[in-house]
Amino acid sequence: MLKEEKEDETPKNELPKDLGVGKADFSIWYNRIVQLADLVEKRYNVAGMFVWKPYGFRVMRNIKKLWDRLFTESGIEEMYFPLIVPIEYAQMNKSWFDGFQDEVFWVKGRGDEEATHILRPTGEPAMYPMFAIWIRSKKDLPLRIYETVSSFRYETKHTRTLIRDREITFWYEIHTAHATKEESEEELKEHIRINEEIWKALALPTIKMEKPQWEVFPGAVGAIEFYNIMPNGRMLENGSCNNLGQAYAKKFEITYMDENNQQQYVWQTCTGNGARYLVAVIALHGDDKGLILPPKIAPIQIIIIPIFKEDLSEILPTCEEVMRILQDAGLEVKIDQDMKTPGEKFYIWEIKGVPLRIEIGPKEVASKFITAVRRDLGKREKIEMKDMVTKVNILLDQIQNNLLIKVQKFYEEIIVEIDNFNELESTINEGKVAVIHWCRSGECADDLKKFEGIELVGSLLGNQELGSCIICGKSTKTMSYVARTY
Amino acid sequence: MLKEEKEDETPKNELPKDLGVGKADFSIWYNRIVQLADLVEKRYNVAGMFVWKPYGFRVMRNIKKLWDRLFTESGIEEMYFPLIVPIEYAQMNKSWFDGFQDEVFWVKGRGDEEATHILRPTGEPAMYPMFAIWIRSKKDLPLRIYETVSSFRYETKHTRTLIRDREITFWYEIHTAHATKEESEEELKEHIRINEEIWKALALPTIKMEKPQWEVFPGAVGAIEFYNIMPNGRMLENGSCNNLGQAYAKKFEITYMDENNQQQYVWQTCTGNGARYLVAVIALHGDDKGLILPPKIAPIQIIIIPIFKEDLSEILPTCEEVMRILQDAGLEVKIDQDMKTPGEKFYIWEIKGVPLRIEIGPKEVASKFITAVRRDLGKREKIEMKDMVTKVNILLDQIQNNLLIKVQKFYEEIIVEIDNFNELESTINEGKVAVIHWCRSGECADDLKKFEGIELVGSLLGNQELGSCIICGKSTKTMSYVARTY
Numbered sequence: 001m002l003k004e005e006k007e008d009e010t011p012k013n014e015l016p017k018d019l020g021v022g023k024a025d026f027s028i029w030y031n032r033i034v035q036l037a038d039l040v041e042k043r044y045n046v047a048g049m050f051v052w053k054p055y056g057f058r059v060m061r062n063i064k065k066l067w068d069r070l071f072t073e074s075g076i077e078e079m080y081f082p083l084i085v086p087i088e089y090a091q092m093n094k095s096w097f098d099g100f101q102d103e104v105f106w107v108k109g110r111g112d113e114e115a116t117h118i119l120r121p122t123g124e125p126a127m128y129p130m131f132a133i134w135i136r137s138k139k140d141l142p143l144r145i146y147e148t149v150s151s152f153r154y155e156t157k158h159t160r161t162l163i164r165d166r167e168i169t170f171w172y173e174i175h176t177a178h179a180t181k182e183e184s185e186e187e188l189k190e191h192i193r194i195n196e197e198i199w200k201a202l203a204l205p206t207i208k209m210e211k212p213q214w215e216v217f218p219g220a221v222g223a224i225e226f227y228n229i230m231p232n233g234r235m236l237e238n239g240s241c242n243n244l245g246q247a248y249a250k251k252f253e254i255t256y257m258d259e260n261n262q263q264q265y266v267w268q269t270c271t272g273n274g275a276r277y278l279v280a281v282i283a284l285h286g287d288d289k290g291l292i293l294p295p296k297i298a299p300i301q302i303i304i305i306p307i308f309k310e311d312l313s314e315i316l317p318t319c320e321e322v323m324r325i326l327q328d329a330g331l332e333v334k335i336d337q338d339m340k341t342p343g344e345k346f347y348i349w350e351i352k353g354v355p356l357r358i359e360i361g362p363k364e365v366a367s368k369f370i371t372a373v374r375r376d377l378g379k380r381e382k383i384e385m386k387d388m389v390t391k392v393n394i395l396l397d398q399i400q401n402n403l404l405i406k407v408q409k410f411y412e413e414i415i416v417e418i419d420n421f422n423e424l425e426s427t428i429n430e431g432k433v434a435v436i437h438w439c440r441s442g443e444c445a446d447d448l449k450k451f452e453g454i455e456l457v458g459s460l461l462g463n464q465e466l467g468s469c470i471i472c473g474k475s476t477k478t479m480s481y482v483a484r485t486y
Numbered sequence: 487m488l489k490e491e492k493e494d495e496t497p498k499n500e501l502p503k504d505l506g507v508g509k510a511d512f513s514i515w516y517n518r519i520v521q522l523a524d525l526v527e528k529r530y531n532v533a534g535m536f537v538w539k540p541y542g543f544r545v546m547r548n549i550k551k552l553w554d555r556l557f558t559e560s561g562i563e564e565m566y567f568p569l570i571v572p573i574e575y576a577q578m579n580k581s582w583f584d585g586f587q588d589e590v591f592w593v594k595g596r597g598d599e600e601a602t603h604i605l606r607p608t609g610e611p612a613m614y615p616m617f618a619i620w621i622r623s624k625k626d627l628p629l630r631i632y633e634t635v636s637s638f639r640y641e642t643k644h645t646r647t648l649i650r651d652r653e654i655t656f657w658y659e660i661h662t663a664h665a666t667k668e669e670s671e672e673e674l675k676e677h678i679r680i681n682e683e684i685w686k687a688l689a690l691p692t693i694k695m696e697k698p699q700w701e702v703f704p705g706a707v708g709a710i711e712f713y714n715i716m717p718n719g720r721m722l723e724n725g726s727c728n729n730l731g732q733a734y735a736k737k738f739e740i741t742y743m744d745e746n747n748q749q750q751y752v753w754q755t756c757t758g759n760g761a762r763y764l765v766a767v768i769a770l771h772g773d774d775k776g777l778i779l780p781p782k783i784a785p786i787q788i789i790i791i792p793i794f795k796e797d798l799s800e801i802l803p804t805c806e807e808v809m810r811i812l813q814d815a816g817l818e819v820k821i822d823q824d825m826k827t828p829g830e831k832f833y834i835w836e837i838k839g840v841p842l843r844i845e846i847g848p849k850e851v852a853s854k855f856i857t858a859v860r861r862d863l864g865k866r867e868k869i870e871m872k873d874m875v876t877k878v879n880i881l882l883d884q885i886q887n888n889l890l891i892k893v894q895k896f897y898e899e900i901i902v903e904i905d906n907f908n909e910l911e912s913t914i915n916e917g918k919v920a921v922i923h924w925c926r927s928g929e930c931a932d933d934l935k936k937f938e939g940i941e942l943v944g945s946l947l948g949n950q951e952l953g954s955c956i957i958c959g960k961s962t963k964t965m966s967y968v969a970r971t972y
């Protein structure tokens with residue numbers, strides 16, 4: 001039996017009073033945690049849109065800094081295209097637009113009878129007409145650019161903050177054009193490598209797979225997608241690297257003159273992702289007490305809590321000295337000087353997922369040590385102040401590693417290899433992800449549709465051990481994930 | 487006689503072939519330079535919108551980094567609000583919206599009969615309903631936030647790239663709320679101080695003035711605005727710091743409970759600016775050859791040009807060593823290895839405004855020196871390689887200072903004190919900016935309207951030397967700028 005997932009019933013115009021539930025009630029927990037950890041404000045009165053609060057913005061900005069650095073190091077240059085796209089650009093890819101025009105926001109002046117512009121749902125219709133202008137000869141290639149920008153979808157589906165929004169904020173898109181197929185394939189490998197670097201900094205294991213051909217953009221060659229498995233067993237698409245072949249080049253007439261004075265279509269790739277990185281961090285690292293941020297992206301890595309009965313001033317100079325020493329070592333540190341009890345402060349910073357707490361009270365001041373408490377394990381440790389920088393750095397590394405290992409273990413438990421078709425539905429309904437052998441035929445994949453909400457998500461890359469297609473029994477070296485998805 | 491200013495007649499869908507004109511033809515020069523220096527792509531087919539090219543984006547990103555750092559150091563926190571604003575938020579400030587609804591973009595779904603949302607023209611209608619939710623008691627104050635975002639105006643006026651756009655990119659807005667009037671006034675001083683820091687990094691002198699009361703936002707207390715004088719004598723508004731008093735608090739019901747359990751309206755400020763910083767840099771530092779970027783914001787501070795007849799490989803190792811040494815010293819350096827003549831390369835990097843060029847040829851390699859050429863003066867200097875880091879840093883400082891001094895001199899020449907009403911029009915028509923004594927009355931300011939296009943722009947801060955109002959003759963300590971504006 002499928003475990004019924006309850007949704008949070010806090011009205012959109014109210015803030016949840018407290019977390020109230022454990023992570024086992026994932027959907028409610030997630031909805032409350034994004035607000036209580038002060039990541040976002042959901043009371044903005046447009047469905048599917050929200051405000052980034054300063055703390056949430058800083059977390060997301062740290063994740064963005066990862067991709068900005070990695071793209072720049074790789075020579076992918078940043079640009080910015082207008083958010084408003086004229087309809088004639090969108091219509092260059094007519095089949096796409098015909099299917100898409102109900103899912104976009106239309107823009108018009110007050111007096112205009114008809115809207116002739118849309119808010120960008122995705123980069124291609126704004127970018128590719130420009131590519132067609134910029135690319136003339138081989139020396140204009142490769143063209144390798146990205147932008148980070150909002151995308152807009154007039155979603156009819158149920159929206160979920162950061163997972164399915166109507167304004168998709170912090171959305172990056174890499175778009176590249178190349179003279180040869182081989183070059184575009186190498187490019188895609190680079191995008192995959194970069195994504196793996198990002199996942200590493202997020203302390204999350206990478207699940208990457210090949211998208212089924214019928215789900216690839218029309219005319220494109222293929223796509224590699226990254227996925228996470230959420231605590232409820234559903235898979236979340238989290239980044240896709242698309243080999244567009246020449247499909248878009250042909251729609252947008254993006255050509256170059258080759259050595260023989262022949263016009264050739266370019267080969268293209270595009271890769272995109274955004275705030276869903278943060279969704280994975282929230283969902284996979286968090287616990288019943290709140291968020292747990294990996295040290296590599298935490299805007300506050302260490303929170304110092306002065307422990308005192310009456311007189312903060314006896315403790316504060318030591319707190320400040322500790323802060324200064326750790327800051328000089330390049331760490332992000334804050335002292336919480338609020339007039340609350342230590343217990344209240346622990347509660348707040350645990351919800352916000354600060355990886356390490358340092359407590360400094362009269363005992364610590366007297367004997368020159370600090371007490372460090374790890375957010376991930378709750379483990380306390382006394383550290384002599386003279387060893388502080390080294391020890392604290394070791395602890396942060398251990399937290400970063402431990403978070404990764406915890407998720408790896410969770411994945412190992414939740415991913416189950418199934419070779420009997422009759423076990424498939426019940427396994428997935430227990431909240432598991434199934435890995436099956438599959439013969440790659442559309443017919444066999446269609447057979448899965450009889451299980452409502454269950455999908456063939458994608459296939460493991462490369463050849464796997466030989467086995468029999470779970471549906472038709474044909475021998476195959478392809479293994480695929482079957483799961484519920486977002 | 488007013489010098490007729492010609493506009494560039496290059497069609498929007500074509501790139502200008504070359505600069506063609508000197509800076510004296512400012513309007514044409516400006517339009518061509520933003521494209522030829524590869525700052526923006528104007529061939530995007532929406533009026534008043536353009537694409538940021540990688541080089542332009544990097545310049546602008548460097549300017550943005552200035553404000554990000556300064557705001558953060560000041561404790562002003564970054565947030566992000568949705569770009570789509572529901573009409574009920576906009577209507578909370580009804581008088582504002584009644585006047586504004588023809589100047590905004592309306593947003594709707596394809597099936598929707600009526601548009602019920604707008605694209606943000608400015609921050610208040612998205613932010614202040616949230617302020618009303620967030621601010622409850624004195625401990626929620628001060629609230630000091632900013633965001634950098636696009637704003638949208640359905641301009642009916644003639645648009646000009648980066649000066650008047652329909653999508654106003656890289657637009658920051660600081661919004662703050664305070665418990666007392668005094669605190670909000672201190673806040674505004676901080677915003678002015680930050681702006682002055684930015685102007686310093688841009689090597690531009692600050693002209694700040696008090697806006698005439700009738701041009702201040704309705705109900706607000708006052709505003710300080712920054713201006714530049716363009717080469718054609720027109721003044722360009724470039725940043726405004728607004729003392730909103732309690733006007734907006736009353737419209738949006740932003741209140742806090744004071745010590746006596748009384749609801750009090752908050753005191754607010756807002757400060758905004760964006761890509762116009764770059765306009766001032768382009769217009770005031772550039773020359774007949776192109777852009778000149780101040781070293782503090784140049785994405786490439788030094789361009790190395792290898793000078794060789796046939797064999798780059800004899801020169802390249804030295805070029806690379808020089809680059810490495812300068813990069814290790816924290817400088818932004820690039821080698822131009824294109825297969826063009828040195829003359830062609832000089833031309834390109836001069837247009838792009840790279841502050842320092844280093845030429846390295848066989849002679850330089852043999853005798854261990856480099857030849858440095860300043861973009862601002864064209865002056866050549868031989869530098870021994872062993873002194874390179876020190877000498878190059880001195881040169882960059884000198885360029886930064888010289889750019890500032892050049893503009894200061896230009897301002898000294900173009901600003902003319904006038905005490906005879908009859909000389910006013912002719913002085914301004916000669917491309918000057920007039921400074922006059924003015925009694926602060928609206929009637930006297932109205933008298934200026936008989937000169938078409940000439941405005942009382944604003945007044946110098948604080949008391950000036952006593953004089954007679956140029957219009958009515960009344961004694962006054964106020965002096966004001968009178969000029970043509972953008």
